[in-house]
Each structure stands twice: as C-alpha cells, then as structure tokens.
Amino acid sequence: MANEWLTVLIVDDELPIRQELRLFPWESHGFELIGEASNGEEALRFCRNFTPDVVVTDITMPVMDGLALFRALREEYPEALVILLTCHSDFAYACEAVKLGAIEYIVKVTMGEDDLGCALDKAKEVYARERSRRRSETERQRWECSLKLRRFAQDPEAGGMTDFLWEAFGLGLPLRLTALHVEARKENRLLVKREVEETLTELERSHLPFAWVPAEDGVYLLLFEPSVQRSAGVLRDQLEAAMDALCKVIDSRLAYLSGAFRLYAVIGEPVREAADFPGCYRTVANEHPNRFYDAASRVFIADTAEAAGAPDETANAEIREKLKQQDREKLVHQFMHELPRWAAKFRIDPDTLKIWAADWLREWLHGQSSGARALGAAKALQEARTIGELIAVIVHEVETLGGKKRKLRKEIADAQHYIGNHLDQSITLPVVAEQVGLSPHYLSRLFREEAGISFNDYITKLRMDKAVHLLQTTSMRVYEVASAVGIPSYRYFNATFREHTGAAPTAYKKG
Known part of the structure; x- marks a missing residue:
C-alpha cells in the first residue's frame, strides 16, 4: 500500500475552488489528480471511462448535485471513496451522506491544506481496509x-x-x-x-x-x-x-x-x-x-526435458573462431544459422549464452560502436526470451554498424506505417498481422529480426515519444494524453511513462 498511488477526481461547479484544488500537493500525499468536472453528471461520465479511486465533490451543483452523484457512485462503483465539500447550509446533508458511507466532509469556506490532507489519509486507510475485506x-x-x-x-x-x-x-x-x-x-x-x-x-x-x-x-x-x-x-x-x-x-x-x-x-x-x-x-x-x-x-x-549444459572446449573454440572473422555478411550468416544450431545442440543455459553473446558482440564491435549503444545491446540481449530474439538483437547490431541500415522488408515497413497511424487505437499483434498478410507468430519474429526491437517495445516507444510531445506542446491533461496514445489505463500509462522517461508525466507538463 505504501507504494500504491490512488487517483482522484475533483467535482465542483465553482472554477476558483477547482483551481485551488489543482494546486494541492496531491503527489506528496500519495495521490494523483486525474481529472475534474463541474457537475455530477459530467463526473459520472468521467468515472465510467477512468474509474478514480477517490471523488472529492461539492454537494450543491447544477444538473446533478453531489448527493445524487454519491448515490449513483454507490450503485455503479461501490468501491469509489467520496469526500464531500460543503457550505454551512449543506451541513445536515453532509452529515447524512457520511452516515451513508462518505469518507469525510469539509467546509469549503474554512478548508485548508491540512483538512484535505487528513481526509485523504482517512481515505487511504479505508481503501486499504476495504481492499483487505474484499478478499474472498x-x-x-x-x-x-x-x-x-x-x-x-x-x-x-x-x-x-x-x-x-x-x-x-x-x-x-x-x-x-x-x-x-x-x-x-x-x-x-x-x-x-x-x-x-x-x-x-x-x-x-x-x-x-x-x-x-x-x-x-x-x-x-x-x-x-x-x-x-x-x-x-x-x-x-x-x-x-x-x-x-x-x-x-x-x-x-x-x-x-x-x-x-x-x-x-x-x-x-x-x-x-x-x-x-x-x-x-x-x-x-x-x-x-x-x-x-x-x-x-x-x-x-x-x-x-533435456538439462541445459555447456559445450565441450573443442566446440566452444570452434564457434568462437568462426565469429572472429570480420566480413559482415559472413558474420550475419554465422549468427543466424550456425549459432542457433550450435547452442540448441548443447542446450546451453540461456543466461550463460547471453553472457557469451554479449562478449562475442563486444569483441566484434570493439572500437566501432559507442558505449551507450553497446550498453543498449547488452540490455536487449539480457531481455531476450528466446534464441530467436537473441539472434535478432545480435544481427541487428551487426547490420546497422556505422549507421548502415538495410532496407526493411515491405511487410515490416507496412506494419510500422500502420502502427504510426493508429497509435490512439487498440493495436494488437493479430490486427497488424492481418493488415500485412502474415501470421501473428511470424510477424512477431520477423519484426524483431528486421527492426531490431520487439513489436511491443516499438509500439511503446512510439506511444511514449508522442506522449512526451503532447505533454510539452499542448494543454492536454495527463489522462487525455494517455487516451490519445492508445492507453486507456491511467495507472499503466503512468508506470510506463516513468519507466520510459525516468519522470512522472506531470513533470513534463511543468517543464
């Protein structure tokens, strides 16, 4: 629970109140402000798309007031936690709502940062307790x-x-x-x-x-x-x-x-x-x-199952000798054909093979590649889940050495074009495979071999690059950017963005 951030929606028809709430230090309390609404009906539509953990709402609003919103949330999203904002004249209604299950009520005219902070701390406690209770x-x-x-x-x-x-x-x-x-x-x-x-x-x-x-x-x-x-x-x-x-x-x-x-x-x-x-x-x-x-x-x-092992010294020396030659085309052939057969024959432990592959690649690229690129290749090798992915990383590094890049196969170029034009939509491997006339399994393997990056990593990179651009050049809110790059889950977008950039999306919005 200590590392889990809760999402918040604020609802109030008064713009100054919403502006004041925007300035509240949500992140320091372990919360993420993901949206706002000016009445209950607008808030309910938002909840149906993004399902916030906590709703901070005024009681007196046009179209749909806070109590009507509270009842609708109890019906549709019983796990959502509600904090009520009230004027003195609303006090009796606020007390009644708390009896029905609202977390807390705060009088707007005297509201301070500590008041909201205490209410949020209470919401955290209730969230943890309810989550535990829901375990069947x-x-x-x-x-x-x-x-x-x-x-x-x-x-x-x-x-x-x-x-x-x-x-x-x-x-x-x-x-x-x-x-x-x-x-x-x-x-x-x-x-x-x-x-x-x-x-x-x-x-x-x-x-x-x-x-x-x-x-x-x-x-x-x-x-x-x-x-x-x-x-x-x-x-x-x-x-x-x-x-x-x-x-x-x-x-x-x-x-x-x-x-x-x-x-x-x-x-x-x-x-x-x-x-x-x-x-x-x-x-x-x-x-x-x-x-x-x-x-x-x-x-x-x-x-x-055959136990993973290690090759004898003769075989080891033989494969290393073949990999020492400097002709790019011959080396690519060795990596694509000889190395997989050799590794599969001895069923070499995958972690050991990855270490050897990094050493072989470093030897051949010595003095011909930047340190950053070498580190990137080593990371990609460690993340390879199959021998095919491992070979694809090696071949891509060898073929693109010195800025030389071979022309992509038409199917992969078409796949990349389709992905780039549909980032705001659901992009799955079967859908793209159908677009380019390949089976999903073959497209996945071929994409890694041709592009030097996995199908999923390529999509994630494009989405995060576009998200950075939108955050820096538009007034879109973070949840709107997440939707614009095809990631409907706010939590997943936030985690992926942090993994990709090293910072929260809000940091990019603040410059």
Missing part, C-alpha cells in the same frame, strides 16, 4: 493451499499430504502436477499477473476441470480432475484450451500491451507416492530449459 474466502483458502503444497515440496518427511490433496482437491495418487508459467516484462508484470489470476478464477468458476493455486512468482499450479489426468493427451488438450482462453481474455482486456507476455505450461511426471512430490513440484515450477529454444511450443512434458 475462496482466495484465502487458495493461499492456504499454496502454502501447504510448498511445505510438502520442501519437506519430503511432512505427513498428511495425501489426505490434504483429497480434502482440498478430491485428488488421490497417482497424479500429474501441471504448472502455468507467465513471462512478462517488468513494467507489465503486475497487470498481466492480475489478469491471469482473475481469468484463472473465472475459468475455474465456469466449471473447467481444474483448480489453481500460486506456486512461485509468475507460476501457477493447475490441478486437473482425475478424469483428465488419466490420459496425457487429454491433459495436454485441456491445457491448450485453458491457455487459449487466457490469451483471448488478456488480449481483450490489455490490448495496449500488444502481446508483451508469453504463457507456457509444463506437465510433470506422475507423482506415485508422497516421496515423489518434492521433485515433481520443482520440475514443473522451475523455468523449463526447452522454452528458450522452442518458442513455438506452449506445452512441455517434464520427462522429455
């Missing part, structure tokens, strides 16, 4: 199950596992553990995690044959019904169906992320007795080694 009994039980399963995974001698599995999930031995892995960039992780968990709960409640519990950060244990577990083929089909449903929902709710996440699942070997549980749990919960080399697959079988 089902979620509490889910976390208890997660803790017990982790304890069984850490302590092979812990008794009662078979009784617990039967009581909590109706499962007996043997059973197969299945884990869903969710990969997303740092700035997207919380949003994607929230949507994944909400969607898993919805799928569970729709009577799909599984229960889910958190396993590790970004990993969810899926426990399928016995009838599904009897056949590995049926289990795999159910996993594919669940991931299809997850991707569809997340893409619709978070279209502005443009597919910047990846889901894959791991099916473990059968747990035939309690002593097998810890090993099987770790196998499915840990990052699967094949996912780096096999980007097209979404379901991996644990007993067919």
Whole structure:
C-alpha cells in the first residue's frame, strides 16, 4: 500500500475552488489528480471511462448535485471513496451522506491544506481496509493451499499430504502436477499477473476441470480432475484450451500491451507416492530449459526435458573462431544459422549464452560502436526470451554498424506505417498481422529480426515519444494524453511513462 498511488477526481461547479484544488500537493500525499468536472453528471461520465479511486465533490451543483452523484457512485462503483465539500447550509446533508458511507466532509469556506490532507489519509486507510475485506474466502483458502503444497515440496518427511490433496482437491495418487508459467516484462508484470489470476478464477468458476493455486512468482499450479489426468493427451488438450482462453481474455482486456507476455505450461511426471512430490513440484515450477529454444511450443512434458549444459572446449573454440572473422555478411550468416544450431545442440543455459553473446558482440564491435549503444545491446540481449530474439538483437547490431541500415522488408515497413497511424487505437499483434498478410507468430519474429526491437517495445516507444510531445506542446491533461496514445489505463500509462522517461508525466507538463 505504501507504494500504491490512488487517483482522484475533483467535482465542483465553482472554477476558483477547482483551481485551488489543482494546486494541492496531491503527489506528496500519495495521490494523483486525474481529472475534474463541474457537475455530477459530467463526473459520472468521467468515472465510467477512468474509474478514480477517490471523488472529492461539492454537494450543491447544477444538473446533478453531489448527493445524487454519491448515490449513483454507490450503485455503479461501490468501491469509489467520496469526500464531500460543503457550505454551512449543506451541513445536515453532509452529515447524512457520511452516515451513508462518505469518507469525510469539509467546509469549503474554512478548508485548508491540512483538512484535505487528513481526509485523504482517512481515505487511504479505508481503501486499504476495504481492499483487505474484499478478499474472498475462496482466495484465502487458495493461499492456504499454496502454502501447504510448498511445505510438502520442501519437506519430503511432512505427513498428511495425501489426505490434504483429497480434502482440498478430491485428488488421490497417482497424479500429474501441471504448472502455468507467465513471462512478462517488468513494467507489465503486475497487470498481466492480475489478469491471469482473475481469468484463472473465472475459468475455474465456469466449471473447467481444474483448480489453481500460486506456486512461485509468475507460476501457477493447475490441478486437473482425475478424469483428465488419466490420459496425457487429454491433459495436454485441456491445457491448450485453458491457455487459449487466457490469451483471448488478456488480449481483450490489455490490448495496449500488444502481446508483451508469453504463457507456457509444463506437465510433470506422475507423482506415485508422497516421496515423489518434492521433485515433481520443482520440475514443473522451475523455468523449463526447452522454452528458450522452442518458442513455438506452449506445452512441455517434464520427462522429455533435456538439462541445459555447456559445450565441450573443442566446440566452444570452434564457434568462437568462426565469429572472429570480420566480413559482415559472413558474420550475419554465422549468427543466424550456425549459432542457433550450435547452442540448441548443447542446450546451453540461456543466461550463460547471453553472457557469451554479449562478449562475442563486444569483441566484434570493439572500437566501432559507442558505449551507450553497446550498453543498449547488452540490455536487449539480457531481455531476450528466446534464441530467436537473441539472434535478432545480435544481427541487428551487426547490420546497422556505422549507421548502415538495410532496407526493411515491405511487410515490416507496412506494419510500422500502420502502427504510426493508429497509435490512439487498440493495436494488437493479430490486427497488424492481418493488415500485412502474415501470421501473428511470424510477424512477431520477423519484426524483431528486421527492426531490431520487439513489436511491443516499438509500439511503446512510439506511444511514449508522442506522449512526451503532447505533454510539452499542448494543454492536454495527463489522462487525455494517455487516451490519445492508445492507453486507456491511467495507472499503466503512468508506470510506463516513468519507466520510459525516468519522470512522472506531470513533470513534463511543468517543464
């Protein structure tokens, strides 16, 4: 809660009051002012688009007064917190509204910064309390199950596992553990995690044959019904169906992320007795080694996994020698064809491969590239989620050395043109792929290879560059800028902007 900012809408028909409230140091209290309205009806329209956490509203206003707005918010947005501004003549109404659930009332003629600050502190406390209260009994039980399963995974001698599995999930031995892995960039992780968990709960409640519990950060244990577990083929089909449903929902709710996440699942070997549980749990919960080399697959079988390793010295010396030559075209060929085969053959640990790739690239670009560019390439290498993305970063750096840049393929140039002309709209990988006549998976891979940047990162860069321009050159409010660059979520826009620029959007507005 200490790091969570709450959003605020101010509502008053008197312009001087709104101007005074604009000057209040919202950020120092942990709040973000996202909009204002001159009456209740206008405020309600705003809430339907942006859903602020706190509404600071006058009582006496034309069109729709503050009490009518308060009742409408109770009906449509019961989680919204309301602080009332009142004149002396409104006092009885204010007291009644507080009885009905308003956070606080403040007399406008004597309102000071401390008064509003105290009301906001109270709103924070109520927000935290209500958020905690809204956690359902089902979620509490889910976390208890997660803790017990982790304890069984850490302590092979812990008794009662078979009784617990039967009581909590109706499962007996043997059973197969299945884990869903969710990969997303740092700035997207919380949003994607929230949507994944909400969607898993919805799928569970729709009577799909599984229960889910958190396993590790970004990993969810899926426990399928016995009838599904009897056949590995049926289990795999159910996993594919669940991931299809997850991707569809997340893409619709978070279209502005443009597919910047990846889901894959791991099916473990059968747990035939309690002593097998810890090993099987770790196998499915840990990052699967094949996912780096096999980007097209979404379901991996644990007993067919090959452990990541390191090449022998002869092979290592051979590949390094090939990468020493200085001809750009030959080097690109080596990186695009020889290196992937060589790395996949030995199933080299991805983190080790990234370190080696950075060393190889630094050796070849020595003296030919700026320090800033080298750091950017190293960061891009570390963020590569597949061998294809890793190779794409390397090839892009080699091909664009010295300012020389090859002409983009028509499909990628067309994709970039379409993106640039539709930044204010929902841009998803499938939509752009359809526009340029490619499959989404192929466009994603080709975009990285041709442009040297991922599809999502390219869109984010363009959106943030446009946001900076709008903040510096127009009088648009921050939430209006967020909407203008195609990001309807104010929180996500704020977090992404900070990640991209190192400052809050309001700092750019202030110059």
